[in-house]
Amino acid sequence: MDESSGIIKEIKEKVKDLRAKGFNLYPSGFRRDITVEEVVRRFGKMDNDELKEIPNNFTMAGRVMSIRDFGKAVFIHIKDGTGKLQAYIRRNRVGDDNFEIFKFIDIGDHVGLKGQFFRTKTNELTLLASSVVLLTKAQCPLPEKYHGLVDVEIRYRQRYLDLIVNDNVRHTFILRSRIIQTIREFFDKEGFIEVETPMMQSIPGGATARPFKTYHQSLGIDLYLRVAPELYLKRLVVGGLEKIYELNRNFRNEGISTNHNPEFTMLEFYVAYATYEDLMDLTEELLLYLLKKLFGQLTIKYQGNLIDFKTPWPRISLTDSLKDIGGIGENVLFDNKALRDFAKSKGIELEDNEESGRVLAKLFDHIVEPKLIQPTFIIDHPIQVSPLSRRKDDNSEIAERFELYIGGKEIANAFSELNDPDDQRDRFLKQARLRDAGDEEALFMDEDYIKALEYGLPPTAGEGVGIDRLVMVLTDSPSIRDVILFPQMRKK
């Protein structure tokens, strides 16, 4: 910020002046005994006569959001973490000395107030102050009161301003917190335990994605920020932790968009002696639990679409979805050359000799995914794009896998886990060949993980849920940056 700009310079001079006069602009130790929310709850329905009957004085604190000055009396609005309340400060009530000091207080300052409640002529519940104190002097002006803060760059870089001024933003992040809290409640209720596995991994695994790399000085080794906790969680299932979940950050060194942030929050959970079909049921239960708990209903609006979570949700195979939703004929779907030509005609980039399974997945992302507005399970993915999934017993080219789509976004990805160590080694070797051929997203060989499988991973199903995207859907947010407090930005 330009320190020499007019308004900030004026405030700094005022601060200097007040300090010279001996005012403590940052006093400690003020305590409140009631919040705005509590005031509204306790007194919101009382009329003036009832309010007069309350004998106590109350002490409140908040940030000054507006000032309407009448000379010998002033109305202000203060905002605390729970809401906004009007206060009325009258010279003959607080006394001349206090009133003079109060006149130094500006919009943006934190104040402490003592007083009782009454209703104004326009029936607004208001604190009639008997004293006011400055708690914190603001040295930068707040954004304008009417239009608020619109500039998205400032909103993201200085999120605190966004939170002060834009109530809907505050509500989004409060709801985010409640969603995460409710998810934990659900898994706890279902008998899961929450675990924490390494964020710094010497072999990054569990997802096809490019990792961030770092270096540990005293060990002298490269480490990677995890792209997924998956392989560690499955090691825990080998260890006999049969129902586990982890809800924390992943890091992927990839592009930034309305649906991608380099660090994002992922829920992963694993259930021993279960299949991907069991997890579809459990996923429906989880979402219904969230919807009922948070909204008390099973429909929400997302970006103009009404989304109905009533179960059961359709379970459509990936190839059927390409046929029925994507409108692609069987003659194209099941003919490698025709399929490749079709994909290219849609502007999709393909590697030389890219396998049909991978082409199908790319076509799906491009054509079908944006159309899946209502909750939909897409099942039975090609094995080539599912290197950690179990094969179907009756079709070795298809994985026991599903992805959940809502609002045109991939929300969850799950499968029956591949627990055959020899098959897993073959899949890793294939991934290693892709990596050698230049695919930076391909999986690394992880012998230590295979060793864990050799001790015996029971038949297990696991799932990952993109929490940020889920929060986007549940808070009607168009961009992932609207649900991450400090989204990644370029250095200014």
Place this chain on the structure above:
RNA sequence: GGGCCGUUAGCUCAGUCAGGUAGAGCAGCGGACUUUUAAUCCGUUGGUCGCGCGUUCGAUUCGCGCACGGCCCA
């Protein structure tokens, strides 16, 4: 990575098409006002027009490049 759009006062925005160093509202400052709430009324301060180079007598305006942001595409 490519295309398009944006960047003007603390904030929200005009102005730039047709080059002559900028306006409004809110905020700020001074004053009036003891039930206002986008308070009102009178007066008033505030800008290296994102940065750099070029064209020009003269650039916020035109051209090129860069930075940051947004949307779309890959």
